[in-house]
Amino acid sequence: MKEILVLHTGGTISMQADANGKVAPNQVNPMTQVGLDIDNINLTVIDFLNLPSPHIIPKHMLALYHKIKEIGDNYDGIVITHGTDTLEETAYFLDTMEVPDIPIVVTGAMRSSNEIGSDGIYNYLTAIKVASHDKSKGKGVLVVMNDEIHAAKYVTKTHTTNVSTFQTPTHGPLGVIMKNDILFFKTAEPRVRFDLQTVSGTVPIIKAYAGMGDGSILSLLNPDSIQGLVIEALGAGNIPPLAAPEVQRLIALGIPVALVSRCFNGIAEPVYAYQGGGAMLRDVGVMFVKELNAPKARLKLLIALNAGLNGQDLKDYIEG
Numbered sequence: 001m002k003e004i005l006v007l008h009t010g011g012t013i014s015m016q017a018d019a020n021g022k023v024a025p026n027q028v029n030p031m032t033q034v035g036l037d038i039d040n041i042n043l044t045v046i047d048f049l050n051l052p053s054p055h056i057i058p059k060h061m062l063a064l065y066h067k068i069k070e071i072g073d074n075y076d077g078i079v080i081t082h083g084t085d086t087l088e089e090t091a092y093f094l095d096t097m098e099v100p101d102i103p104i105v106v107t108g109a110m111r112s113s114n115e116i117g118s119d120g121i122y123n124y125l126t127a128i129k130v131a132s133h134d135k136s137k138g139k140g141v142l143v144v145m146n147d148e149i150h151a152a153k154y155v156t157k158t159h160t161t162n163v164s165t166f167q168t169p170t171h172g173p174l175g176v177i178m179k180n181d182i183l184f185f186k187t188a189e190p191r192v193r194f195d196l197q198t199v200s201g202t203v204p205i206i207k208a209y210a211g212m213g214d215g216s217i218l219s220l221l222n223p224d225s226i227q228g229l230v231i232e233a234l235g236a237g238n239i240p241p242l243a244a245p246e247v248q249r250l251i252a253l254g255i256p257v258a259l260v261s262r263c264f265n266g267i268a269e270p271v272y273a274y275q276g277g278g279a280m281l282r283d284v285g286v287m288f289v290k291e292l293n294a295p296k297a298r299l300k301l302l303i304a305l306n307a308g309l310n311g312q313d314l315k316d317y318i319e320g
Contacts (some may be wrong), residue, residue: 001042002132007064007227009049009090011083013109013120023112025050036125041132044075053090053108058199058302061093065196077131081124082109084157084165085141091152094298095141096170096303097126098195106152107144110163119163121145126177134233137189139174145288149175151188156293158264169265169289192317194307201227203302205294208233208308213242215285221246223253229303231259231286232294237268237278244276244284252286256305258287258318267291287318 010025017023025251036043042186048067049060072078082090091106107127110118126254127144141152145166150173159165168174174186176288204226218262225315229250233239237259241246251257259281261268267290270282289297304317 001063001074003074003185004041004043004128004131005072005078005133006043006045006128007067007078008045008078009053009080009082010065010226011053011081011085011087011108012112013081013083014050015052015112015115015123017112023115025052036128038125038128041128043128050235051083053086056086056090057081057300058093061090062196062199062231062294063107064090064096065094065099068094068099068104069097069195072102072104075102075307077103077136078105079127079131080104080106080123080146081127082108084110084145086295088152088155088157088166089295089299091141091143091155093299093303094151095191096194096300098193101137103133103139104140104141105131105136105144110161110165112154115263117163125195129177130182134185135182138182140191142174144177147177148173149177149182153189153191153296154291168295172266192320194303196303196306199306200304201302203228203230203298203305205230205232205298207231207294208243210240212240216243216246218243218246218250221250223250225256226255227305228256228258230294230298230301231257231287232262232283233259233268233278234262236266236271237261237281237288238272239276239281241275244280247281256287256301256314256318257285258289258297258301260289260292260294263295287315290320291320 106124107125111118143150143155146164154168158167270278273279
């Protein structure tokens with residue numbers, strides 16, 4: 001008998017649509033009323049939060065980690081239900097923490113629990129299937145949606161309403177759910193893990209655009225009110241020339257700046273040596289984040305700063 005812990009946190013999977021089609025949380029999470037009789041699996045269900053995922057902040061993610069660390073060793077696997085808007089961020093946060101060495105699966109739904117074609121219960125069931133499977137151990141935190149298994153590090157929401165919204169650019173999914181089994185195509189990467197007790201600080205994200213200059217939001221940032229910055233740069237990792245001095249100003253004031261590409265696929269790298277080009281930015285101290293999108297790069301930098309990393313250690317972790 002496999003013991004599986006379920007932690008509900010809210011989101012569309014736990015909401016219902018009213019007669020006018022407006023979707024909102026209930027006082028009672030309907031997912032806690034779902035009874036699943038699955039052979040050889042015993043579920044322990046905790047209604048941990050009941051929040052729309054845009055309301056989730058890093059402190060909620062940290063609280064979820066602490067709950068998992070507190071009781072996770074008593075179980076063979078964990079399933080977390082979560083709203084899809086920030087699901088990938090919570091999954092990535094947990095993937096960087098010192099969670100127990102058991103399968104941890106995050107899932108959600110694109111349609112509320114009483115809509116026609118609701119995908120919530122099916123995703124919930126398949127997430128339990130993955131969390132209880134021996135093949136899932138050692139793969140890191142997983143995201144299971146629409147019969148696909150994705151790595152928390154790389155998965156992202158790609159569509160506003162489609163049930164197949166979660167995709168992994170460049171890499172593709174880690175595996176798939178079959179009728180009577182699960183199949184993994186890939187193994188997980190080694191990862192650095194942290195045991196944070198608190199998380200605080202402000203790390204904004206700024207997206208580069210054509211014509212971005214010295215009157216942009218970069219010049220308005222108060223270095224006393226931020227602890228770091230993530231730039232979603234053009235192409236392989238470039239910004240317009242008039243924005244480059246503002247980045248240099250922030251770095252000179254001790255603000256760590258990390259960079260990702262705004263492209264859906266590919267890897268940010270310092271190639272171009274012109275003003276604002278990636279090579280120039282790297283020379284002045286910008287850190288290039290490989291393969292993460294901006295929200296996850298923000299969490300990576302925030303976690304590293306809260307873990308006390310600085311100097312070369314910070315650079316090695318951010319660029320690793």
